[in-house]
Amino acid sequence: MTKKLSWREYLYVGSMLFGLFFGAGNLIFPVHMGQEAGANIFMANLGFLVTGIGLPFLGVIAIGISKSNGVFDLACRINRRYAVIFTVLLYLTIGPFFALPRLATTSFEIGVAPFISGDQSKLFLAIFSALFFLIAWAFSRKPSKLLGYVGKFLNPLFLFLLAILILFAFITPLGDISTASVGAAYVEDPFFKGFTMGYNTLDALAALAFGIIIVSTIRGMGVEKPNDIAKDTIKSGAVSIILMGIIYTLLAYMGTMSLGKFPISENGGIALAQIANHYLGNFGSILLALIVILACLKTAIGLITACSETFVELFPKRSYAFYIAAASILPCLFANVGLTNIIQFSIPVLMFLYPLAITLMLLVIISPLFQHRQEVYRMTTYVTLVAALLDALNSAPEFIQTNSVATAILTTADKYLPLFSIGMGWVVPAALGFIIGLIWSKLKQESVQ
Structure with missing residues (x-):
């Protein structure tokens, strides 16, 4: 017992x-x-x-x-x-x-x-x-x-x-x-x-x-x-x-x-x-x-x-x-x-990791709804990963953001990526990745049958 x-x-x-x-x-x-x-x-x-x-x-x-x-x-x-x-x-x-x-x-x-x-x-x-x-x-x-x-x-x-x-x-x-x-x-x-x-x-x-x-x-x-x-x-x-x-x-x-x-x-x-x-x-x-x-x-x-x-x-x-x-x-x-320096350099890392952690947790919880298909996990995560890199860049120290390449990337992201300006640029890409993953897994299942 x-x-x-x-x-x-x-x-x-x-x-x-x-x-x-x-x-x-x-x-x-x-x-x-x-x-x-x-x-x-x-x-x-x-x-x-x-x-x-x-x-x-x-x-x-x-x-x-x-x-x-x-x-x-x-x-x-x-x-x-x-x-x-x-x-x-x-x-x-x-x-x-x-x-x-x-x-x-x-x-x-x-x-x-x-x-x-x-x-x-x-x-x-x-x-x-x-x-x-x-x-x-x-x-x-x-x-x-x-x-x-x-x-x-x-x-x-x-x-x-x-x-x-x-x-x-x-x-x-x-x-x-x-x-x-x-x-x-x-x-x-x-x-x-x-x-x-x-x-x-x-x-x-x-x-x-x-x-x-x-x-x-x-x-x-x-x-x-x-x-x-x-x-x-x-x-x-x-x-x-x-x-x-x-x-x-x-x-x-x-x-x-x-x-x-x-x-x-x-x-x-x-x-x-x-x-x-x-x-x-x-x-x-x-x-x-x-x-x-x-x-x-x-x-x-x-x-x-x-x-x-x-x-x-x-x-x-x-x-x-x-x-x-x-x-x-x-x-x-x-x-x-020092504390202030640790906080300053940790923020971009967190802005990168958190979206990946959030999507992983949500996928695990709703996993039975899509029969735990790996395609859904992969596509949601990979698309989120790209958007999370942009959010991390947007919160990086000033000497990184002022680089000409970084400035061009951030300007484009701010213009075309919803919620990017408030640090939530990963949300819409994650949802799109999830939908694409569902379609991909469905097509793959049908091709096997």
């Missing part, structure tokens, strides 16, 4: 998943969006929630209903070569190249930098990032203990500390939301601006990446039947997603209210530090340091574990111990370029 999880166990797994999701970007981007959106925060937050919690839940559902172990299994529905390339790019992005370094730099800039002089910041960042990844590496050595580390201890402590700061912000607000100034980017189409801002959390990519951890955790609790694992994955995911949605909204509105006291900051980390210091003085800075370091540490543990387990599966010549060492050392080096 197969085991069925209790509601307490669902909460534990959901808490673990939330803890893995909720890291640096989940704290800083909603606050920064709140400051920029001002009085238009409702629609901006709605768009943010679609990508911030809606897409991650789609990812969890896709992992669940497909009964797969993770993103590589899903991407193999297109073809194996694409699956290897996409999986490696995804894990490098949410791992050592962008997300992991961002976790350390966010922890440092919010939790440590306010207590040291600017002249010493580079030295202390190097020391802090080394200690941060040493601790994350130590926890990642035993992935079977992840539920206990994150779900039962680190995440509840993080939520308790964050609740203290949010309570102060809403009991004595710094400003009125309805009269808050609206940033230029949010005057028109605040929903779509919030939608693309949600890319920065990396959660849709993380949902695919953490699939291997969720499935192995549920199996480790005694659930063996694939159908039961699928159901438990989705139920646990629902717990995590609801919690994330509530906290995102509170953080976004907290950012908008802060405009009554502070100007728009360079990034949400600075805004959080200002808010905490205003309400609680030095104690607020210490409290925020604990909140951020806990949030980032638990996510770093999950990312190092997920990256390493996946690379062992893809490239088994190296051991799990080798990969967790590499996934800890590389981001330790990259962390020293």
Whole structure:
């Protein structure tokens, strides 16, 4: 007789998943969006929630209903070569190249930098990032203990500390939301601006990446039947997603209210530090340091574990111990370029990967409608890939966009590609690719008959 999880166990797994999701970007981007959106925060937050919690839940559902172990299994529905390339790019992005370094730099800039002089910041960042990844590496050595580390201890402590700061912000607000100034980017189409801002959390990519951890955790609790694992994955995911949605909204509105006291900051980390210091003085800075370091540490543990387990599966010549060492050392080096630079260079990569991840998740979920035909997967993905490259170019740093070839490409795309100007140029091509794929698969089926 197969085991069925209790509601307490669902909460534990959901808490673990939330803890893995909720890291640096989940704290800083909603606050920064709140400051920029001002009085238009409702629609901006709605768009943010679609990508911030809606897409991650789609990812969890896709992992669940497909009964797969993770993103590589899903991407193999297109073809194996694409699956290897996409999986490696995804894990490098949410791992050592962008997300992991961002976790350390966010922890440092919010939790440590306010207590040291600017002249010493580079030295202390190097020391802090080394200690941060040493601790994350130590926890990642035993992935079977992840539920206990994150779900039962680190995440509840993080939520308790964050609740203290949010309570102060809403009991004595710094400003009125309805009269808050609206940033230029949010005057028109605040929903779509919030939608693309949600890319920065990396959660849709993380949902695919953490699939291997969720499935192995549920199996480790005694659930063996694939159908039961699928159901438990989705139920646990629902717990995590609801919690994330509530906290995102509170953080976004907290950012908008802060405009009554502070100007728009360079990034949400600075805004959080200002808010905490205003309400609680030095104690607020210490409290925020604990909140951020806990949030980032638990996510770093999950990312190092997920990256390493996946690379062992893809490239088994190296051991799990080798990969967790590499996934800890590389981001330790990259962390020293600074938070703002990491964010700047990660945006084009996300604008490329997100459309591919979104279409993959949607295709997996509706796959029974087109009998899981590979032609539909392939055509939708390949057409989306071209459009996603254009969206990535459109969000690249200025020195790339001002190149004469890039300028000509962007001008043409802006003229002929619907929704391109708001960062959604991939939507129409993806729909066309899907239709062409359906026709192709139908014609191929008829020719075989």
